[in-house]
Amino acid sequence: MSIRQSRFSRRTILQGLGVSLALPWMESLAPRVSAAEAIALPPKRMAFLFVPNGVHLPNWTPSRLGYGYDLPATLAPLAPVQDDLMVISGLTHDKGRANGDGPGDHARSASVFLTGAQPRKTDGLDIRSGVSVDQVAAQNSAGATKFASLELGCEPGRGSGNCDSGYSCSYSSNVSWSSESSPVGKETNPRSVFERLFGDGSTPQRDKHAMQREQLRKSILDYVADDARSLHSKLGNNDRRKLDEYLNGVREVEQRIERADEFTFNEDVDYPMPAGVPKDYGEHIRLMSDMMVLAFQTDRTRIATFMLADAGSNRSYRQIDVPDGHHELSHHRGDAAKHEKISRINRFHIEQLAYFLQKLKSTPEGNGSMLDHSMICYGSGLSDGDRHNNENLPVLLAGGGGGTIDSGRHVRVRPETPMCNLFLSMLDRFGTPVDFIGDSTGRLSELRV
Incomplete structure (x- = not known):
């Protein structure tokens, strides 16, 4: 040796x-x-975390803009990293909308999440979406690390068949796409x-x-x-x-x-x-978070995606006294009791995000921490699970991007601003700039004051 x-x-x-x-x-x-x-x-890293079924926005969205914004109940677990966090309101994924294709919002919400591309409505082999932001970065930085990217999840999903109103299960089960027709499968077993x-x-x-x-x-x-x-x-x-x-x-x-x-x-x-896989879902998420931290810390990769659950997931959350299925609850029809349960699920997911971010923040690197040199994007491809809408998406961006992001703020972008504008800005900071991705129309100037 x-x-x-x-x-x-x-x-x-x-x-x-x-x-x-x-x-x-x-x-x-x-x-x-x-x-x-x-x-x-140290190098810069990027990770993208996906949660399904949207969120209950009233308990998610801060009431104040700028520095010193308030943390609503759902985001309260992020208090230890608030200064490292940007809450971004107003981003839109237009290609997650039907645009003439009819039902299938959940499948579209996952396939569009990192691609900004309208998926072809099919449950056959002729699937088509777009190259996702993580893979754009991976393909433009090939050879920098042992693994170009790392794809993780907590639900194995299916690679074929009809999972949502005529959309292939490939759309619901993947957020990472290396080409228009090639989703990148995720690993769900921490040991593997x-x-x-x-x-x-x-x-x-x-x-x-x-x-x-x-x-x-x-x-x-x-x-x-x-x-x-x-x-x-x-x-x-x-x-x-x-x-x-x-x-x-x-x-x-x-x-x-x-x-x-x-x-x-x-x-x-x-x-x-x-x-x-751990019997406890929270432990499963935290183990996968540890895998990302270790992968970044050892420079095995600098790019990761993590689906906490697949699109349309109907997982129950008995560990937080929510025995109902998540997807079923998301069709709340304005029911206050369902809103409360959805908020509990949203907060549970945020607690796991807080664990991941605090791990990065507590890992010294260079003149700061690993979080200072990272960009962690967390969100959903749907805003409200009942309306199935794709505007004003719940999006968080954590980390300093190597000193290129002015964190610790709540910003609101203009209505219909493509989420892909955020991705363009992240690719710039990662050192893999491109002219466009998905339906982008420009950079997101709000990342800096």
Whole structure:
């Protein structure tokens, strides 16, 4: 085993049996890179998180614009990161509207979320949407990291068949599209994500090595222990603490995945989940959030998408005393009791987002935190689940984008401003500018004062 430098990221790599464990950027290792490369560190990251069925806007939208905006009940869990957060009101996805295609708003809301393109109404193989913003960035920054992008979810969905009024299940189950006809499938099993991120070699090789480690009942860290000890002696005190904290974090995630694998599911479980997934939905989301943090921290990738649930999901939320199906509740017809339950679901999702953002904020990097160098876009392709409308979408943008975003504000854009204008602006800041994406009409000037 030997410590080596990654050709692309210039981050130290620890190696062992089928394991390649990249480490965070450290001051002690800075002299190994050129001055120009040191200025470029740390890199920028982007993540896009999708939630289905819209939100209850009265409990979501701040009453004040600008700095010092109020956090309504739904957004209250974001108080620790409010200064790192921009609430953007008024964005629209026109191509999520029927535009002559009739029903199918939920399927359209997912397919349009990151593409801004009108999906072809079909439940056959001739699906068509557009290239999503994450894949535009991935294709324009190919080779910068081991994985161009990471696609995650909590519901496996279906890749074929009719899932919404004549729309293919491919539309409902995916937000990432590498071409007009190619959705990028998501991974829902945290263990599989972990092995993909930290296992060396081809898929069969990773599976073989994972099986060997499983049979030996050893942590992934046991196989890089020699490298870790050697590196530890070469680091300064601050970086030693950073290394210890990082390795402890990797092991904690490993242990949680192992505990999740111990669960089996009874036939009376409300919603089926794939084997190896935590029984608790909140823990599932948090584990996937940890996977994104680890992937960013080790520079395995700089681009991720995460569907907390598929479009039109009718998952129940018994853990917060909402046994009703989410989709059914979203057709509230103005019922105050249903509004209250929807708001509870919305807040539950925001609590998971807060966990992710605080993880990024508590991870030091360069002169700030990992959140300072990230752009995290969270939202839904529908505004109100009952009206199925696509204007005034619920959108949050967290992170400083490497000092290019003036956060800590609530901004309201002009009506009918395409959400793709936000994506154009994010691509600029990510270093992968393009002339247009989807139905964009220009940049979103509101990101800076």
